[in-house]
Amino acid sequence: MTTAIIILAAGKGTRMKSNLPKVLHPLAGRPMIAYSLDLARAVGDLPPIVIVGYKADEVKAAVGSGVTFVEQTEQLGTGHAVMQAEAALAGRADIVMVYAxxxxxxxxxxxxxxxxxxxxxxxxxxxxxxxxxxxRGFGRVVRGEDGRAVAIVEEIEATEAQKAIRELNAGVYCFDADWLWPALKRLRPSPRKGEYYLTDLVGLAEADGRRVEVVTTETPEEVLGVNTRVHLAEAEAVVRRRTNQALMLSGVTLIDPDAIYIQPQVQVGRDTVIWPGAALRGETRVGEGCTIGPHA
Incomplete structure (x- = not known):
């Protein structure tokens, strides 16, 4: 079955307090959107669809070739964003995966x-x-008496009882493509924000007697959404830890991993020793059996 990936990248990111589009903020030396593109190319069968909007030209220039850009000229919600991709994808994929x-x-x-x-x-x-x-502002997964998911309620629309639900929608979906495109046309604007929520499709599927499945991640950090610079710093810490752990498992000694900064693109040979305070960035290459001294 053919899988298409849609990456939502049209928002301004108001809470970042920046003139730079949120998805272009650097994360461990790369634009944030680069990580989403890596995933799309690893999992998808077609060039990824990137929904752009705010400062679209800047985002397009940073992303470059190898993707299909679709512009959302008005930011009217996630459902509206995915609607814009129909012309590019209808009839080309069996599964449509969507994430931000x-x-x-x-x-x-x-x-x-x-x-x-x-x-x-x-x-x-x-x-x-x-x-x-x-x-963290995520919608709540509402389940029926039989335990099956019947709806997703966005936080701004949730009642106090619904806000107490601890199961959160992570914002990553697989859709049956043949059902998705006509279903999107049935979405209606939300009462409070006037936006078309992609999450309302869960309720529509339930009403249609369709099957809705939920996969729960066992590592909550991977669904950390970046909405502020505080979140960006948290994501940076995770990438840094993952990078350092991968290097150590490959045969590199880090004397104090928490005091060493290494970006993911850096390559280090086995039996190299790196001391605290070192910072290795960009396309740096270090051979085998080397020593990188303190604060290098």
């Missing part, structure tokens, strides 16, 4: 697991959830 470019920590293993669950169950929608005490 401000979630750079998701792993390809999780996306593969989501897709496998989707195809194995024959679901119309398969979504990723996370159990967490801090909702």
């Amino acid at each position: 470019a401000d979630m750079p920590l998701i792993t390809s293993a999780t996306l593969q697991r989501l897709r496998q669950a989707h195809t194995a169950s024959g679901a119309t929608i398969t979504m990723l959830s996370v159990i967490a005490d801090d909702p």
Whole structure:
């Protein structure tokens, strides 16, 4: 089955307090959106669709070739954003996977697991959830008496009882493509914000008697969404830890990993020793058996 990826990258990112589009803020030496593109190329079968809007020309220039850009001229919500991709994708894919470019920590293993669950169950929608005490603005997954997901309620629309739900919508979906495109036309603007929510498709699928499946991630950090510079720093710390752990497992000694900064593009040979305070960036290459001294 052919999988197409849609990356949502049209938003301004008001809470970043920046003139730079949110998805272009650097994360460990790369634009944040680069991580989403890496995933799309690893999991998808077609060039990824990137929905652009705010400062679209800047985003296009940073992303470059190898993708299909679709412009959302008015930012009217996630459902509206995906509507814009119909002309580019209709009839070309069996599964449409959607996620946002401000979630750079998701792993390809999780996306593969989501897709496998989707195809194995024959679901119309398969979504990723996370159990967490801090909702960080995520929508809540509402389940029926039988335990099946029946709706997603955005935080701004949620009742106090719904806000107490700890199962959160992570904003990553697999859709049956043949059902998706006509279903999007049935979305209606939300009462409070006037936006078309992609999450309302869960309720539509339930009303249609369709199967909705949920895959819950066991590593909450990977669905950390970046909406502020505080979130960006948190994501940077995760990327840094993952990078350092991968290097140590490959045979590199880091004397004090928490005091060493290495960007993911850096290559280091085995039996190299790196002392605290070192900072290795960009396309740096270090051979085998080297020593990088303190504060180098």
